[in-house]
Amino acid sequence: MIDKTRALGDFGISEDVLDEMLKEFIVQADGFAADIEKSALNNDFEAATRAAHSLKGVSGNLRLDTCYKTAVSLDASVKAHDGPACKRALAELRKNIEDIRISIVPLRGI
Amino acid sequence: MLPNKVLIIDDESLIRKSTALLLKKIDVNSVVAENGAQGLLLAASERPDLIFFDLKMPGLDGFEVLSRLKADKDLAHIPVVVFTADDFELSSIERLEVAGLCRKPFHPQDFFHLISGLITENAKVDGGNGALND
Numbered sequence: 001m002i003d004k005t006r007a008l009g010d011f012g013i014s015e016d017v018l019d020e021m022l023k024e025f026i027v028q029a030d031g032f033a034a035d036i037e038k039s040a041l042n043n044d045f046e047a048a049t050r051a052a053h054s055l056k057g058v059s060g061n062l063r064l065d066t067c068y069k070t071a072v073s074l075d076a077s078v079k080a081h082d083g084p085a086c087k088r089a090l091a092e093l094r095k096n097i098e099d100i101r102i103s104i105v106p107l108r109g110i
Numbered sequence: 111m112l113p114n115k116v117l118i119i120d121d122e123s124l125i126r127k128s129t130a131l132l133l134k135k136i137d138v139n140s141v142v143a144e145n146g147a148q149g150l151l152l153a154a155s156e157r158p159d160l161i162f163f164d165l166k167m168p169g170l171d172g173f174e175v176l177s178r179l180k181a182d183k184d185l186a187h188i189p190v191v192v193f194t195a196d197d198f199e200l201s202s203i204e205r206l207e208v209a210g211l212c213r214k215p216f217h218p219q220d221f222f223h224l225i226s227g228l229i230t231e232n233a234k235v236d237g238g239n240g241a242l243n244d
Contacts, residue, residue: 010218011131025124053166054122057195060215061128068215075196 002103007063019104025062029055029097033090040078040086048078048086055093067096112226113159118142119149119175120164120193125214129162132218138225146170150178153185160225161190162212173206180207189228 007018032055039048052075059067070092077085118129118140130140141156143149146163147170153161161179165172172192179185189209209228212221 011128012135013131021124021127028122028124050166053195057164057193057214058122058124060195061125063215 002064002066002100004103010063021062022100022104025058025064026097026101028058029067029093029100033093033097036074036078036086037090040083043081045078045081049075052078064096064100067093067100070096112136112138114139115156115158116140116225117149117152117156117158117161118163119144119146119161119167119172121145121167122164125164125193132221133225135218136222146172146175149175153179153188154182157185158188160228161188162193163190164193176206176208191224191228 004015004018008015011018032051035051036048036055039045039051052071056068056071056075059071070089074086074089074093077089116133116138118126119142120126120129121144123144126142126144130142133140141152141158143152146167149161149163150170152158163172163175167175176190176192179188179190191210191212192206192208193212193214195214210224212224
């Protein structure tokens with residue numbers, strides 16, 4: 001589960017509005033994960049870095065702390081061209097995305 | 111003092127939305143652009159009191175946006191703040207003619223202090239004739 005309290009307080013929005021933003025985040029994060037995986041497999045670490053950079057900015061701004069930490073690791077691994085570390089961070093990212101998905105009530109449309 | 115209107119230029123929709131929400135919380139209106147070209151058009155038509163933009167954007171990137179803003183005599187005075195999520199960008203940003211730097215993720219209080227300080231400073235330079243909220 002994720003802690004929504006800080007995001008709700010910081011943005012001054014209802015949980016419904018936050019959930020809509022989280023749904024959008026899930027779609028984007030799934031896309032970033034796929035892009036990073038594909039780019040890293042093709043040794044295109046520049047493209048992977050761009051996606052990791054975007055993921056870091058968006059997750060951080062939404063106060064998704066665990067996901068942000070994973071994005072920082074992912075960003076570092078792609079910049080270092082460290083394939084195994086990138087693979088581990090991607091697996092962690094997918095767990096983080098799943099945690100966000102189950103935090104959204106009701107679960108629909110994603 | 112706070113700005114009446116802030117322009118946010120960022121290709122990430124959730125960065126635009128989250129930044130606009132923070133501004134709305136302190137009663138500041140925002141207009142958003144999803145790329146540099148759209149941002150320049152909105153800067154000219156909306157005449158914001160402050161502009162935030164990301165450096166890394168597809169198409170017209172933040173460096174080009176800044177260069178064009180500074181070359182336009184009607185827009186050059188508007189303070190601009192760069193969004194960044196990367197330490198390695200800092201050396202590039204230090205060379206730019208920007209009023210401030212906003213590191214993502216940003217804490218709301220730091221964000222509010224930054225924009226309030228920038229607008230106050232700009233009002234002093236303009237002789238206090240800018241359109242500002244109390």
